[in-house]
Amino acid sequence: MFKSTLAWIDQRFPLTHFIKNDLADYPTPRNLSYWWNFGSLAGLVLVMQLVTGIFLAMHYKPDIATAFDSIQHIMRDVNYGWLLRYMHSTGASAFFAVIYIHMARTLYHGSYRAPRELLWWTGQGLLLLLMATAFMGYLLPWGQMSYWGAAVITNLFRATPFFGEQVVVWLRGDFQVGDATLTRFYALHFLFPFIIVGAVMIHLIALHTVKSSNPRGIELKPKDNIPFHPYYTIKDMLGVAVYLVVFSAFVFFVPNTLIEAANNIPANPMQTPAHIVPEWYFLPFYAILRSVPDLAGGVAAMGLSVLIFAAMPYLDRSRIPGGARYRPAYRFLFFIFLADMLVLGYVGAVPVTADTAIVGRVATEIYFLTFLLLPWISKKEEAYLIKRGLPPAVEEFLQNNANKKH
Template sequence: MRIVKKNSLFSSLYQTAVTYMVPSNITYLWNFGSLAGICLIIQIITGIFLAMHYASNVDLAFISVEHIMRDVNYGWLMRYVHANGASMFFLVVYVHIFRGLYYGSYFYPRQAVWGIGVIIFLLMILTAFMGYVLPWGQMSFWAATVITNLASAVPVIGNDIVCWLWGGFSVDNATLNRFFSLHYLFPFILVALAGIHLILLHEVKSNNVIGTNTQFLDKIPFTPYFVIKDIFGLVIFLILFFYLVYFDPNLLGHSDNYIPANPLVTPAHIVPEWYFLPFYAILRSVPDKLGGVILLVGAIVILLVMPFFVKAQIRSSQFRPIKKILFWLFFFNYLLLGWIGGQPVEFPFVEIGQLCTSFYFLYFIFFLPFIYILEINFWNENKITINNNDKKFNSFLRQYNNKKN
């Protein structure tokens, strides 16, 4: 029998996928990390096949997409899987992020895991935006024009940055070529970042529902117990996914993107894809372009730096009633931002968007730290009781481990 060295690649993969010990109390909400990985694989595979038939030229791009849909064998399937796969990818990642916010997966020692996750989310946004431009329909062209023009808000060098992004003095062939190249490249960078994300996670171990230190919890191997849960979650996911692909493939798209790009005709209402709408609402909440860009970037950056200024005695919101209420307010506020992002820039949508944007930032900057101060005061007032409970709990653990050994 061949003996595999402990430091071999096979041994590392075996430990990662089979013998990795996971807290037994985690729920189906933890499935969304593996679902995100599956979505990324689907996007890469379908993207490679689509790139074989796509022409990154302003005169041919729209026609090449129609050629894929009408003439290439199963081209319609590849295109619809890729387009709806982007929506499903963002849906899965949003659930993954909100689960992390609810259960405190960003606290020590998982700051690096959370930080890499936010960088992955940012790269996803850039990749999806550039992919949205490639069909070269009306909404694609004008979305590229509006979003790239935001760089002009940067003082002094803003216009130079815009010309560099465009590759000229307008959104044209050079722009399309650049976006196509980067859209093809970024998913492979995402794979590398996802690998780092997974390695870091396995170093510090998974968080759990009650938010306690995992060394005090009962653990079971990832295989077969959580593999079965992941497979069940995947089946449910694929049912929803292929319902969209086969029965309503254009539900999440925009009809204007089936009109060839025309620089002389501006659409009545320029809107991005649904997964960009909350950030688009934040961008529009400030009349000043530079202020809107700062808030737009800040909405992502605040997620990245949050673990370093938000603290708590208990990670999970399960045992923090005030935090739980504020979390659900934040969640519905985010949904409201998404709705506002799809509405015209007029009263009362602008005013509602400004209120929602204010709550978005106050949640991280003020409410979360303030809750921590309240909890600190509570813990200090009940210090003796807590210490006694800790001693009883540790004594119980020692007795349990002795019996187990």
């Protein structure tokens, strides 16, 4: 019965083919570290955000008169409403944490390099979608920080050439952030996750075309690939379990650490909070924005700081394969970049003083320099490494590349 049903389906839809080729027997390098778990984790977080979000939407009221109250209604009166809300608010931060680690792994191991450029760029698109979704979702509780965060960020679009004013009004639906803004952000916050699901499919199709990279950055011989199931199904499940322990510790014991105190005060357009800060995941980019004195320049620098990741496949000019594994200068640059991100995050979180302004400006310059010096550094490093002598695996890789060209 089962077999004949499956045969019936397979004549009309490649079900068995899909399960075999893309799930069970999908060839995966055997040397992936646990840093490779974060892709599947991001998928899990997306699903959890979708499910909790839909249940929250059943109780939330997108109207400036009732939005704040409806959150308290969820927290106090809805059965396990507090769990839904804390899972969703913690989940937003968790999503960025997972994605940033996923990106850091890609950068560290040079996974963005040929032939994975499109995989990297679809990921870049996913990051932008995630940022937009999180930003719009943050308005919905209609607290002070929700309101002023949205006011400050939408105001940045004033820097648009020629149509600045119109673009800001178009985004807000009004001259100020108000009811029209709340309802449209709600509608889009509901829509975007489904666009993200579609974009994830594209990301996965690209992945399954080029297959996973690995810590060596050199394609493995077929004998060193192992089937996805059971090896990576069990490894991903273990990753999920560890993730859930950490996530639950936040949700059940310190769910408020990531909620600004000012957001427990209903939005008040007449009163600016002493100190407007975005959520932690935007802090480095916010610091870059504030480090450029002029608005248009700041917005351009901030936009560039997010988009510049897309240029990585071209900025990295080394013929030595992979990322940090065989390339000490690249590894050093990676950790400089990471430390610089932390400094920028700190600068973004504190009020601007003469000191933090200087630190912010220097950190912004270092941020862009790590990217812009990469073509030169990667070439210098390549020459040095070749002169010093390469490991046999890398030597063989370069030899193969040279043979292909002839």
